[in-house]
Amino acid sequence: MKFAARLAASLSALALATGIAFAEPPTPPPPAPQGVTGEALLPALIEHSRTTARLENGRLIGPGGDVLRRLGAESQFVVVGEEHGNAAIAQFVEAYWRDLNAIGFNYAAIEVDPWVAEAMERELRAGDVTRWAQFIEPRGGAVVAPFFSWTPEAQLADTIVDTSRARREPALWGLDQVFLGAAPWLLDEIAAHARDGEARTMAASLATAARGNLSWLGQSESAALEALRARLTHRRDARYAELVDAMIVSQRIYRPFSAEQGEAWFSNVERETLMKRNFLARYRAAERADGAAPRVLLKFGGYHAYRGATPTMAQGLGGFVNELAVQNGGSSLSIYIACGPGGATAGFAGPPTSCDQGFAESWSFLAPYVSTEEITIIDLRAWKLRPRRWAHLSADARQLISSFDILVIMPNAPASEFLPGVTPPTPPAS
Numbered sequence: 531m532k533f534a535a536r537l538a539a540s541l542s543a544l545a546l547a548t549g550i551a552f553a554e555p556p557t558p559p560p561p562a563p564q565g566v567t568g569e570a571l572l573p574a575l576i577e578h579s580r581t582t583a584r585l586e587n588g589r590l591i592g593p594g595g596d597v598l599r600r601l602g603a604e605s606q607f608v609v610v611g612e613e614h615g616n617a618a619i620a621q622f623v624e625a626y627w628r629d630l631n632a633i634g635f636n637y638a639a640i641e642v643d644p645w646v647a648e649a650m651e652r653e654l655r656a657g658d659v660t661r662w663a664q665f666i667e668p669r670g671g672a673v674v675a676p677f678f679s680w681t682p683e684a685q686l687a688d689t690i691v692d693t694s695r696a697r698r699e700p701a702l703w704g705l706d707q708v709f710l711g712a713a714p715w716l717l718d719e720i721a722a723h724a725r726d727g728e729a730r731t732m733a734a735s736l737a738t739a740a741r742g743n744l745s746w747l748g749q750s751e752s753a754a755l756e757a758l759r760a761r762l763t764h765r766r767d768a769r770y771a772e773l774v775d776a777m778i779v780s781q782r783i784y785r786p787f788s789a790e791q792g793e794a795w796f797s798n799v800e801r802e803t804l805m806k807r808n809f810l811a812r813y814r815a816a817e818r819a820d821g822a823a824p825r826v827l828l829k830f831g832g833y834h835a836y837r838g839a840t841p842t843m844a845q846g847l848g849g850f851v852n853e854l855a856v857q858n859g860g861s862s863l864s865i866y867i868a869c870g871p872g873g874a875t876a877g878f879a880g881p882p883t884s885c886d887q888g889f890a891e892s893w894s895f896l897a898p899y900v901s902t903e904e905i906t907i908i909d910l911r912a913w914k915l916r917p918r919r920w921a922h923l924s925a926d927a928r929q930l931i932s933s934f935d936i937l938v939i940m941p942n943a944p945a946s947e948f949l950p951g952v953t954p955p956t957p958p959a960s
Contacts, residue, residue: 554600554601554604555911556579556909556911556912556914556915557578557912558912558915559574559575559578559579559912559915559916560574560578562574567918568918568919568921568922569919569920569921569922571916571918571919572895572919572920575912575913575916575919575920576896576899576908577899578912579908579909579910579912579913580899580906580907580908580909581593581594581597581907581908581909582594582901582904582905582906582907583595583598583904583905583907584903584904584905585618585621585622585625585905588621588624588625588628589625589628589629590622590625590626590629592904592905594905594906594907595629597907597909597936598626598629598865598907598936599629601863601935601936602626602629602630602633602635602863603633604861604863605825605855605860605861605862605863606823606825606826606855606858606860606861606862607825607826607827607828607851607852607854607855607862607863608626608630608635608826608827608828608862608863608865609828609830609835609847609848609851609852609862609863609864609865610623610626610827610828610829610830610835610865610867611830611831611832611833611834611835611836611848611864611865611866611867611934612829612830612831612832612866612867613831613832613867613868613869613875613885613888614677614831614875614876615677615680615875615876615877615882615945615946616869616873616874616875616876616885616940616943616944616945616946617680617681617682617943617944617945617946617947618873618940618943618944619867619869619940619943620680620682620683620685620686620946621682621686622867622905622938622940623686623827623829623867624682624685624686624689626827627686627689627690627693627827628689628693630825630827631690631693631694633825634825635825635826635827636694636695636696636701636824636825637694637696637699637701637702637703637812637816637824637825637826637827638687638690638694638701638702638703638826638827638828638829639703639704639705639809639812639826639827639828639829639830640677640678640687640702640703640704640705640828640829640830641676641677641705641706641829641830641831641834642675642676642677642678642704642706642709643704643706643707643708643709643712643776643780644703644704644705644776644808645704645708645712645716645773645776646674646675646678646704646709646712647700647702647703647704648700648702648704649665650662650675650678650684650687650702651687651691651700651701651702653665654687654688654691654692655691658688659681659684659685659688659949660950660951662678662684662687662688662949663679663684663949663950663951663952664951666679666949666952667951667952667953669714669715669718670711670712670714670715670741671952671953671954671955672711672948672949672952672953672954672955673709673710673711673712673744673955674709674711674712674715675709675712676709676711676878679948679949679952680876680946680947680948680949681946681947681948681949681950682946683946684949686829687702690702690827696816696819696820698819698820699812699815699816699819699820700812703808703809703812703826704808705804705805705808705809705812705847706801706804706805706808707776707779707780707783707784707801707804708747708773708776708777708779708780709780710744710745710746710747710748710784710788711744711955713737713740713746713747713777714737714740714741714742715737716773716777717733717734717736717737717740718733718734718737719770719773720733720758720762720770720773720774721733721734721737723770724761724762724767724770725764725766725767726761726762726763726764726767728761729758729761729762729767729770732754732757732758732761733758736754736755736758744955745788745789747777747780747781747784747788748781748784748785748787748788748789749785749788749789750781752778752781752782755774755777755778755781756778758774759771759774759775759778762774779800779804782797782800783797783800783801783804784797785797794842795842795843795844798840798842798843798844799844799845801844802834802840802844802845802846802847802850805830805834805847806847806850809828809847809850809851810854813826813854823858823860826851828847828848828851830847830848832866832930833846834846834847834848835847835848835864835865835866835933835934836848836849836929836930836933836934837849837852837864837933837934838933841926841929846933848862848864848933852864863935863936864933864934864935864936865934865935865936865937865938866930866933866934866936866937866938867938867939867940868885868889868892868893868937868938868939868940869885869888869889869940869943870885870889870900870906870939870940870941870942870943871885871886871889871897871900871902871941871942872885872886872902872941872942872943873885873889873940873941873942873943873944873945874943874944874945875945875946876945876946876947878955879954879955879956882944882945883945889939892924892926892927893927893939895923896908896939900939900941901941902941902942903941903942904941905938905939905940905941906938906939906941907936907937907938907939908936908937908938908939909935909936910931910934910935910936910937911935911936913931914931914932
């Protein structure tokens with residue numbers, strides 16, 4: 531009994547220290563009519579869990595927005611898994627950030643590497659998205675910073691930086707591997723500033739080899755980067771040593787996909803592990819600086835946001851931060867945002883892709899319930915109370931429903947466009 535009392539007191543203290551409460555439970559669906567069973571009950575479950583919202587002047591308006599604000603207020607972390615390249619998705623996250631920021635969220639973890647995130651925050655603090663565009667253009671253009679070379683994404687980052695009250699630690703946490711297109715720019719930084727002269731020469735040579743070749747990092751031999759790393763031993767070169775270490779890790783992650791060497795599952799596990807470790811390092815630094823557990827918005831591609839095993843069979847970042855919130859005596863909120871009918875997503879190179887086919891393949895059973903004018907929001911927590919009603923759906927749909935709390939569907943939303951003045955990537959030769 532004494533142990534139980536101490537444990538309860540400890541959990542209460544954690545909850546009070548973080549200001550986090552457990553999220554309000556979903557309202558159970560009404561009882562099934564007599565004689566109606568299984569999938570015939572799914573329409574009623576959809577209607578019960580469905581609400582709508584809209585974007586007006588950069589804010590979330592409507593009952594769906596109220597639901598998200600209540601759930602966000604009770605969460606230490608909000609994890610957004612998205613379909614990349616849709617302008618309205620970025621605008622939705624920007625509007626939701628404003629609500630979260632008003633209740634104490636000052637940090638956002640994003641799908642870029644730590645060096646790109648640091649440079650972007652620095653440039654945005656010194657100016658705005660135009661300054662960021664001017665920074666990346668001579669360093670390689672859009673290929674330097676995937677996603678955040680699109681205008682809506684860059685505007686989201688600018689809003690986060692402008693409104694965050696974080697002062698001793700960065701507001702933007704880049705967690706990902708070094709991107710292929712950023713390698714020449716980052717190697718140029720080493721070539722220009724490393725204390726070791728031989729390291730400068732080696733970095734310049736590697737930057738020349740990498741420039742214009744997006745496959746270089748994944749296809750090149752590791753010996754060249756390892757030799758560069760061996761030269762970066764001076765304490766003033768510690769930052770560049772960390773950067774080269776990160777590039778070597780990225781090289782391993784890319785190799786199964788760029789060079790068809792190694793196992794993709796190992797690569798996916800290493801990438802998720804890298805993001806978890808980077809998150810925890812940033813989290814602990816912010817906790818020390820603020821004297822309190824930080825509240826964080828995370829925005830990543832949908833697979834990374836899964837709790838438990840992702841569709842790549844790696845354990846996702848979303849599950850990791852959920853368990854961290856529980857350890858702190860709180861909870862996390864997990865949201866999947868889908869590009870709905872009439873929408874489109876931008877590719878890294880080439881024309882936009884319509885969302886119609888993908889939505890029909892994944893969510894055709896929701897089509898009659900998706901608004902063509904407003905954002906459709908579905909509380910998937912209520913679905914977990916009645917799993918037999920959706921047991922007939924595809925394995926992919928069941929895995930997503932099991933993993934996320936909220937499904938958001940953005941209709942008729944255009945693809946993101948690159949920042950003005952930024953050279954887009956060259957489409958691959960057909």
